[in-house]
Amino acid sequence: MEIKKQNAGRLLKVAVFLTIIFLLFLFFTYLMRNTDYNARQNVLDFYEEENELDVVFIGSSSIYRYWNPMKAWETEGIATRNYSVSSMHLATYLPAIKDILQTQKPELIVVEARRFSRKSGENAGIEMGARNMLDSLDYDVSRLKSVSYYCKKMDIPWEDAISLYIDLIQYHDNYEALTTALNWKLADNRIGDEYIPEKNFKGYALSSKSDVFEDPSENLVDGTTELNENSLMLYDDLIRFCQENEVPLLILAMPMVITEEEAIEINSLKAITESYGVPFVDLNQNFTELGLDFSTDFLDAHHVNVLGSEKVTEYLASYLAEEYDLADHREDEAYASWHELYEEYSVQAEKAREEVKQRIEENR
Secondary structure, X not given: OHHHHHHHHHHHXXXXXXXXXXXXXXXXXXXHOOOOOOOHHHHHHHHOOOOOOOEEEEEOHHHHOOOOHHHHHXXXXXXEXXXXXXXXXXXXXXXXXXXXXXXXXXXXXXXXXXXXXXXXXXXXXXXXXXXXXXXXXXXXXXXXXXXXXXXXXXXXXXXXXXXXXXXXXXXXXXXXHHHOHHHHHOOOOOOHHHOOXXXXXXXXXXXXXXXXXXXXXXXXXXXXXXXXXXXXXXXXXXXXXXXHOOOOEEEEEOOOOOOHHHHHHHHHHHHHHHHOOOXXXXXXXXXXXXXXOOOOOEEEXXXXXXXXHHHXXXXXXXXXXXXXXXXXXXXXXXXXXXXHHHHHHHHHHHHHHHHHHHHHHHHO
């Protein structure tokens, strides 16, 4: 009996010791991670959403530069949010959908698909666009499955994959984190009340930059081409998961200063998408309806500024509200905080509009 008590005592001490080691490992993992607000902070802020979301948008900068939840709130009263990170890797789109469904049951998930349409596909190896999403997740079984999916689909060898499974290997020498207040605030992998970015609203990144382009409408040619095989495999996984789990899905391509090659690639992806019975909206076909001005509304050839985002969002929000019969929450007291955030947005957006106009005048 005495021996059994001694053994039980030893096991308890070992268990306590291992628990302390794991908690320290978890703490330093979260402490040392990237803190970019167009990456980790966007993902963590998504978890803080208290209201039921009507629509969640998924993608890279082709989402957080275009879809403006505050403009959609102003015009239609729909509750939307972006789940997007910089250079988001295609092999993290499906894991993102699964992550979203753990805390939200939106009426619709919208995926921006320009990255899927590229003939070149994604590069091999572990890219920062993958880490921007995967290294934002809680250290749990769900993250383990997400990393496993990425590594399997991208054929990542084990000696490289280990730094994704245990991302402290990647960030262990980020000594700057030890003296940075934001890293310490995120050491529990939660934003809480500390997330107050100057120009970021429900995952939208406000921009006042501007560049001048010619209207590319003449490049909207017909025709299709072969797309990247690996990208289409990931696309197939995403669509089949949504269909099998009855997740409402819309695919779209945001407008850009499109080339003939890009137009053909998007045509090809649209044909593939519609073969699944999934709706596809190519906003490059709607330059006139959107009211886009290519001399004022773009910050570069593939992204809009505040002027462009408001035009795109107003048009698309009207389409979504009508097509999917989305509720108007503007009179709902449960969504009162959206009015407060919209007021903050209005101030920042007006400043950004004035900056764009000033840049345009200076360049004339």
